[in-house]
Amino acid sequence: MAPLDPARDRAILDATMELLSEVGYDRMSVDQIAKRARASKATIYRRWAGKPELVVDVICRRFDMDAPPGEDTGTLRGDLASIFRGLCEAVERKHTLIIGLSSTLVSNQELARTLRAHMPTRNLGDVRALLDRAVARGELPGPVDAGRVFAVAEALVWHRMIFTGPAFDEPFAAESVDGVLMPLVSAWAASTVGQATDVG
Amino acid sequence: MAPLDPARDRAILDATMELLSEVGYDRMSVDQIAKRARASKATIYRRWAGKPELVVDVICRRFDMDAPPGEDTGTLRGDLASIFRGLCEAVERKHTLIIGLSSTLVSNQELARTLRAHMPTRNLGDVRALLDRAVARGELPGPVDAGRVFAVAEALVWHRMIFTGPAFDEPFAAESVDGVLMPLVSAWAASTVGQATDVG
Amino acid sequence: MAPLDPARDRAILDATMELLSEVGYDRMSVDQIAKRARASKATIYRRWAGKPELVVDVICRRFDMDAPPGEDTGTLRGDLASIFRGLCEAVERKHTLIIGLSSTLVSNQELARTLRAHMPTRNLGDVRALLDRAVARGELPGPVDAGRVFAVAEALVWHRMIFTGPAFDEPFAAESVDGVLMPLVSAWAASTVGQATDVG
Amino acid sequence: MAPLDPARDRAILDATMELLSEVGYDRMSVDQIAKRARASKATIYRRWAGKPELVVDVICRRFDMDAPPGEDTGTLRGDLASIFRGLCEAVERKHTLIIGLSSTLVSNQELARTLRAHMPTRNLGDVRALLDRAVARGELPGPVDAGRVFAVAEALVWHRMIFTGPAFDEPFAAESVDGVLMPLVSAWAASTVGQATDVG
DNA sequence: CTATAACCGAGACGGTACGTCCAGTCTTGCG
DNA sequence: CGCAAGACTGGACGTACCGTCTCGGTTATAG
Incomplete structure (x- = not known):
C-alpha cells in the first residue's frame, strides 16, 4: 500500500462533493469530510495541502459541467437556447460547489487555468455542431468560431450568478x-x- | 458623544479597504481591522452585524469603481475602447478586494443586489453619453440601451478575471x-x- | 476584564485536578479539561505553555500534601510510625497525580525545586514536634534534626512507589x-x- | 531467516537507548526509533507490544547499572563511600534514560517489578563482599543484610535525583x-x- | 533447485490529541 | 453612553504520534 490508495482519494472526493452541496464551502469542516469518508485527517492532508486545494481538486475531477447535450431543434435560435439553458442548469446545479473557489482561483492562477481547461470541452463540441448545422441550413452565411460563442455565453451566465445569484429565469x-x-x-x-x- | 462617532466609521472602513487589498477577504481578520483602525472590536460590531456586512459596506461606500471618465475620442469605437479599458483597470486594481466576496455575495443575495445597485452608476452615465454622441454623429442609426452594453462589457471583464486572472491585455x-x-x-x-x- | 480572570484559573485548575485523579496524566486531554471547566482551549493556553506546565502548576498550588497531622502516641516509635503512615497515605492518594510529572520535573529543574519547596512544610513541623516530645520524655539523649529524618522517610516512600508501585503495606x-x-x-x-x- | 533477526533487535534497542538519552521518553517517537535503526515500525511491533514495553526491555538488557565494581579501600567507610559514589555515577549517567520511565513504571507495575528484579544484582554482590570484609576485619560485630543497605542507598540517590536533579556532589x-x-x-x-x- | 514461508523496509491508514487561530460576545475602566 | 483594550466561548485548522496493516523484495529452509 506504499502508494496513496486511490480508493481513499475517491471516498474523500465524494464526501467533499456531497458536503459542498449540502452545507457550502465555509461551513464544511475537514473533520466532517474525514468522518463521512471514514478517513483520518492525516490521510487527507497527505494528499492535499489544505481545504481549498482539496475543493479545487474536487472541481477539476468531478466537475464535468455535464450539461444536457444540446438538442437539434431545427433552428439556430432554438439550438442556441437549448445550449444556453443547459449551461445555466449546469452552473446552477453546481453553484454551491463553485462559489467558495473564486478566491482560491485568483490566488492560484495555475489551478484556475487547469479548471478552465477541464471544464467546458463537451459543450464546445455541441456548439460547433450547432453552428455547422445552421450554416448547412443556410441560416448563417459563413462559418463562426464556436469558442467565441461559448465564451460569451459563459461570461453572461457567470456574471449573472456572481451578481444576482443563480436566478436563471426565462x-x-x-x-x-x-x-x-x-x-x-x-x-x-x-x-x-x-x-x-x-x-x- | 452618544451617537456613533462617524470618524470611527471612516477609520474602520479605511482599514478594511486596505486589508482587503493586501491579504484578501479570507485571510483578513476582524482583529487586524480593529488593530489597524486603532478601534475595538466592540466598536466594529456595534456598527455592522459581522465581517461580510462590513465588507459589503466597504464596497458600497468606497468602491466607486472610479474608472477614468471615458474620453471623447471622436469615434464610437474609440469611445467604447476607452470605457472598456477603464473598466478593466478598475477591476484589475480592485480585484483582490472583489474576489473574496463572491462566496459572500452568493450566500447573501440581498447584499449582492445592494452591491450591484451601488456599483456601476458612474460608468453607466459615461456609456450613455458615449452612445448619444455616436447617434448624434450618425454612426448609429438609432438609440441603444446603455445598460445592456455595460452589462455585457462587465460580464466579459469578470469572466476574464475569474478564469484566467486579471490578464487584461491588448x-x-x-x-x-x-x-x-x-x-x-x-x-x-x-x-x-x-x-x-x-x-x- | 483586561487581566486574566482568576475565576477561570480556578475552574481550570479544579478540572485538571479532578481529571488527573480520575484518568491519570496520559489519558487526560486538554479538550477534556476545557470541556469540564466550561472553558475554551485558548483560555488555557493563554495561561500555561502546555499540558505539563498546567499540571505542574496544579501540583504547586493544590498539592499541599495534606497528610494527617501525626498523633501523639506517647512513644517515639508510635509517633514516627504515625507520621510515616501519613506520608504513605498522602503519596498514595496523589500518586496518579504525581506520576506523569517526573519527566517534566527533570527537564525543568526549576519547577522541580519549586515543587520540592512547596510540598512537605507541614509534616516537617510535625516531625520536629515529635522529636522534641521524645527528648522531653527522655527517650532520646539529645536533639535530632527533623529535616534529616523527614528526608530519609520521604526517600523510602518515593523509592517504594517508583519501583514497586504504591504498595505501602504494613x-x-x-x-x-x-x-x-x-x-x-x-x-x-x-x-x-x-x-x-x-x-x- | 524465519526467526526474528537478533541484529534488528540490537539496532532497535541501541536506537531507543540513544533517543531516550537525547530527548527523553515523552518526546521520543516510535517513528524516530524506526528511522534511526533503519527498521520498520512493523519490525518493532513484531517484537514488543508497545513503546513502554520496548523501553522497559532496553532498561532490562542495557541498563546493567554498570557501576565501578567498588574497590577494597581497607575500611568499611571507604568501601561504602566507593559503592555509593559508583551508584551515584551510574544513576547520573543514565538519568535522562531513567526519568521518563517513572510514569510507565507506576502504570505498569508488573514491568516495574521485572525491572527492579533485573537491575541491581551486580552491585548487590559488591555490597555483600564489602560487608563481609568489614566483619572479617572486626569493624562490624555481626553480619548485615546487604539488600537492606543497598535499598537505602538506592532510595537516597533516587530521592535526590527526583527532587533536586542529579546534583550528586561531595x-x-x-x-x-x-x-x-x-x-x-x-x-x-x-x-x-x-x-x-x-x-x- | 525450486517453492513456500517468514522476515524485512517502507510507509499509508484510522484515530486521537495537540497547540494555534479566528469570529463574535462580553467586561472593565476612562472620558 | 461611546470608546479602547482585551479576555472569553466555541470550534475549525493543520501537525504529530501510536499501533495496525498491506505492499513488494529478499532470504532460508524444505521438498
Whole structure:
C-alpha cells in the first residue's frame, strides 16, 4: 500500500462533493469530510495541502459541467437556447460547489487555468455542431468560431450568478439568446475577419 | 458623544479597504481591522452585524469603481475602447478586494443586489453619453440601451478575471470591443425592438 | 476584564485536578479539561505553555500534601510510625497525580525545586514536634534534626512507589520505622556532630 | 531467516537507548526509533507490544547499572563511600534514560517489578563482599543484610535525583555515607534481629 | 533447485490529541 | 453612553504520534 490508495482519494472526493452541496464551502469542516469518508485527517492532508486545494481538486475531477447535450431543434435560435439553458442548469446545479473557489482561483492562477481547461470541452463540441448545422441550413452565411460563442455565453451566465445569484429565469435566457448571442453570431458569420478567439 | 462617532466609521472602513487589498477577504481578520483602525472590536460590531456586512459596506461606500471618465475620442469605437479599458483597470486594481466576496455575495443575495445597485452608476452615465454622441454623429442609426452594453462589457471583464486572472491585455480589449461590443451595439441600434434590459 | 480572570484559573485548575485523579496524566486531554471547566482551549493556553506546565502548576498550588497531622502516641516509635503512615497515605492518594510529572520535573529543574519547596512544610513541623516530645520524655539523649529524618522517610516512600508501585503495606512501614528510622534517630541523638542536613 | 533477526533487535534497542538519552521518553517517537535503526515500525511491533514495553526491555538488557565494581579501600567507610559514589555515577549517567520511565513504571507495575528484579544484582554482590570484609576485619560485630543497605542507598540517590536533579556532589555523598549508611550498618550489625528485607 | 514461508523496509491508514487561530460576545475602566 | 483594550466561548485548522496493516523484495529452509 506504499502508494496513496486511490480508493481513499475517491471516498474523500465524494464526501467533499456531497458536503459542498449540502452545507457550502465555509461551513464544511475537514473533520466532517474525514468522518463521512471514514478517513483520518492525516490521510487527507497527505494528499492535499489544505481545504481549498482539496475543493479545487474536487472541481477539476468531478466537475464535468455535464450539461444536457444540446438538442437539434431545427433552428439556430432554438439550438442556441437549448445550449444556453443547459449551461445555466449546469452552473446552477453546481453553484454551491463553485462559489467558495473564486478566491482560491485568483490566488492560484495555475489551478484556475487547469479548471478552465477541464471544464467546458463537451459543450464546445455541441456548439460547433450547432453552428455547422445552421450554416448547412443556410441560416448563417459563413462559418463562426464556436469558442467565441461559448465564451460569451459563459461570461453572461457567470456574471449573472456572481451578481444576482443563480436566478436563471426565462427573461434572462431570452435576452441572452435573442439580445446577445443571435446578433453576435449573425455579425460574425457575415464578416470575413472574425478569427480572433481571445475573449475567454 | 452618544451617537456613533462617524470618524470611527471612516477609520474602520479605511482599514478594511486596505486589508482587503493586501491579504484578501479570507485571510483578513476582524482583529487586524480593529488593530489597524486603532478601534475595538466592540466598536466594529456595534456598527455592522459581522465581517461580510462590513465588507459589503466597504464596497458600497468606497468602491466607486472610479474608472477614468471615458474620453471623447471622436469615434464610437474609440469611445467604447476607452470605457472598456477603464473598466478593466478598475477591476484589475480592485480585484483582490472583489474576489473574496463572491462566496459572500452568493450566500447573501440581498447584499449582492445592494452591491450591484451601488456599483456601476458612474460608468453607466459615461456609456450613455458615449452612445448619444455616436447617434448624434450618425454612426448609429438609432438609440441603444446603455445598460445592456455595460452589462455585457462587465460580464466579459469578470469572466476574464475569474478564469484566467486579471490578464487584461491588448488582444483581449481589442477582441472585446471589435469582436463583441461593436457588433452588438450596431445590431441593437439597427433593430427597433431592443428594449429589454435584463441581461445583468 | 483586561487581566486574566482568576475565576477561570480556578475552574481550570479544579478540572485538571479532578481529571488527573480520575484518568491519570496520559489519558487526560486538554479538550477534556476545557470541556469540564466550561472553558475554551485558548483560555488555557493563554495561561500555561502546555499540558505539563498546567499540571505542574496544579501540583504547586493544590498539592499541599495534606497528610494527617501525626498523633501523639506517647512513644517515639508510635509517633514516627504515625507520621510515616501519613506520608504513605498522602503519596498514595496523589500518586496518579504525581506520576506523569517526573519527566517534566527533570527537564525543568526549576519547577522541580519549586515543587520540592512547596510540598512537605507541614509534616516537617510535625516531625520536629515529635522529636522534641521524645527528648522531653527522655527517650532520646539529645536533639535530632527533623529535616534529616523527614528526608530519609520521604526517600523510602518515593523509592517504594517508583519501583514497586504504591504498595505501602504494613511490613514496609514496620521495616521502615523499626529498621531504618528508629536506629537512625537513636544514632543521631547519641552523636554530638550530626548537624548536616544535606540529604534531601 | 524465519526467526526474528537478533541484529534488528540490537539496532532497535541501541536506537531507543540513544533517543531516550537525547530527548527523553515523552518526546521520543516510535517513528524516530524506526528511522534511526533503519527498521520498520512493523519490525518493532513484531517484537514488543508497545513503546513502554520496548523501553522497559532496553532498561532490562542495557541498563546493567554498570557501576565501578567498588574497590577494597581497607575500611568499611571507604568501601561504602566507593559503592555509593559508583551508584551515584551510574544513576547520573543514565538519568535522562531513567526519568521518563517513572510514569510507565507506576502504570505498569508488573514491568516495574521485572525491572527492579533485573537491575541491581551486580552491585548487590559488591555490597555483600564489602560487608563481609568489614566483619572479617572486626569493624562490624555481626553480619548485615546487604539488600537492606543497598535499598537505602538506592532510595537516597533516587530521592535526590527526583527532587533536586542529579546534583550528586561531595556533601551529599558524605552525609549519605556518614550520616545514614554508617549508623544504619552499625545498628544492624549490633542487633541480632535485623533480618527483614522488605524496605525496597 | 525450486517453492513456500517468514522476515524485512517502507510507509499509508484510522484515530486521537495537540497547540494555534479566528469570529463574535462580553467586561472593565476612562472620558 | 461611546470608546479602547482585551479576555472569553466555541470550534475549525493543520501537525504529530501510536499501533495496525498491506505492499513488494529478499532470504532460508524444505521438498
